[in-house]
Amino acid sequence: MTMGTDPAATAVTVVELAREERFADIEQLFAPPLRALVGAEALREAWTAETGKIGPVSAVGEPESEPAGAGLVLVSVPVTGERGGLDVVMTIDEDGRLTGLRLAAATAPWAPPPYADPATFDEQDVTVGDGPLAVTGTMSLPHVPGPRAGVVLLSGGGAFDRDATSGANKPLKDLAWGLAARGVAVLRFDKVTHTHGGQVAGTAGFTMTDEYVPHAVAAVRLLQRQPGVDPARVFVLGHSMGGKVAPRVAAAEASVAGLVIMAGDTQPMHQAAVRVVRYLASLHSGPGMEAAVETITRQAAAVGGPDLSPSTPAEELLFGWPAAYWLDLRGYDPVATAAALDKPMFILQGGRDYQVTVTDDLPGWRAGLGDRPEVTIRVYDADDHLFFPGAGPSTPAGYEPAQHVDPAVVADIAEWLTTAA
Numbered sequence: 129m130t131m132g133t134d135p136a137a138t139a140v141t142v143v144e145l146a147r148e149e150r151f152a153d154i155e156q157l158f159a160p161p162l163r164a165l166v167g168a169e170a171l172r173e174a175w176t177a178e179t180g181k182i183g184p185v186s187a188v189g190e191p192e193s194e195p196a197g198a199g200l201v202l203v204s205v206p207v208t209g210e211r212g213g214l215d216v217v218m219t220i221d222e223d224g225r226l227t228g229l230r231l232a233a234a235t236a237p238w239a240p241p242p243y244a245d246p247a248t249f250d251e252q253d254v255t256v257g258d259g260p261l262a263v264t265g266t267m268s269l270p271h272v273p274g275p276r277a278g279v280v281l282l283s284g285g286g287a288f289d290r291d292a293t294s295g296a297n298k299p300l301k302d303l304a305w306g307l308a309a310r311g312v313a314v315l316r317f318d319k320v321t322h323t324h325g326g327q328v329a330g331t332a333g334f335t336m337t338d339e340y341v342p343h344a345v346a347a348v349r350l351l352q353r354q355p356g357v358d359p360a361r362v363f364v365l366g367h368s369m370g371g372k373v374a375p376r377v378a379a380a381e382a383s384v385a386g387l388v389i390m391a392g393d394t395q396p397m398h399q400a401a402v403r404v405v406r407y408l409a410s411l412h413s414g415p416g417m418e419a420a421v422e423t424i425t426r427q428a429a430a431v432g433g434p435d436l437s438p439s440t441p442a443e444e445l446l447f448g449w450p451a452a453y454w455l456d457l458r459g460y461d462p463v464a465t466a467a468a469l470d471k472p473m474f475i476l477q478g479g480r481d482y483q484v485t486v487t488d489d490l491p492g493w494r495a496g497l498g499d500r501p502e503v504t505i506r507v508y509d510a511d512d513h514l515f516f517p518g519a520g521p522s523t524p525a526g527y528e529p530a531q532h533v534d535p536a537v538v539a540d541i542a543e544w545l546t547t548a549a
Contacts, residue, residue, distance in 0.1 A: 161448025265317025
């Protein structure tokens with residue numbers, strides 16, 4: 129099946145195919161990395177589950193498109209049912225192939241969290257890095273007189289923008305505004321994989337280090353030069369993969385004052401991927417999930433096996449990431465790297481997090497750093513992977529409603545940043 133390259137038209141066609149239950153035809157529109165993760169049956173199950181909540185589809189609205197960097201376009205198509213609505217959100221490349229697809233309950237736009245008063249700080253756009261891979265970011269500068277602490281924010285794995293936007297939620301923007309309102313200067317920026325995804329995807333040997341470290345170091349130095357910021361008190365805060373890589377950033381830039389690690393994983397990622405997909409399969413059984421477990425397990429074995437080499441095809445590996453990326457990940461020990469640093473650290477973990485967990489990941493940090501007086505480790509029992517508070521087992525659907533990062537988390541990070549050094 130072939131399509132034109134009008135992203136909005138492609139997106140509407142995908143929705144119409146779903147209404148006609150032609151999920152195999154939709155799968156043919158997936159780019160290879162997405163096809164490796166999601167098949168027709170999994171898509172059928174997800175569509176059936178979501179439309180079951182809103183009732184039979186009665187109307188398909190006008191698509192809304194916006195650039196997503198690297199030649200990608202993000203298109204959202206509103207779908208209305210008898211009992212509500214949902215948004216079918218797709219990322220579409222220049223060839224009209226889908227690189228991302230999710231079904232999200234229709235939600236209101238992002239609104240500031242109650243703990244962030246935008247009248248207490250100013251924001252300005254900045255350029256982080258130089259040359260063809262430079263990215264844009266936002267600096268949040270409090271009105272309170274300096275010198276003040278500063279922090280650079282790093283988002284998790286994936287082609288995230290500076291806010292770590294996911295549906296109606298922007299957890300890094302929550303953090304930036306909450307911290308700036310408490311007197312901390314903050315710099316957050318679009319990831320290079322968000323802005324220049326096509327370019328870096330074609331770069332031989334591109335790794336996690338390449339994805340994070342150069343721009344993080346440039347951001348630290350940029351924030352250190354701002355009037356009112358104490359250059360000796362600029363920290364790095366990383367979430368998820370950003371937390372995993374934060375020690376490597378501090379190892380590369382000795383002037384980093386310390387680290388805040390939020391849900392930083394220590395379990396090898398290929399092992400964690402199998403654990404997570406099995407957890408998801410326990411929530412929603414069916415042929416699609418069984419196929420996903422089989423695929424992820426096979427790809428994880430290839431990532432962790434002795435035969436992995438730079439020449440291993442990316443389509444055989446998890447998430448369609450190239451072998452060089454996985455070899456870099458396999459060779460990196462975040463706990464050992466952190467332990468070699470003589471810096472204060474604040475390690476936070478959500479008790480309800482099923483992606484990075486108290487059981488599988490936090491013990492690594494405790495074993496390597498728990499006895500150090502300059503290291504604080506804290507678990508927030510009610511919080512999920514995005515540090516959204518809630519109750520009961522965490523699920524992907526729990527991330528969708530509009531919500532904000534736990535105010536206790538923001539307050540604790542702000543206090544730690546202003547007293548740690």
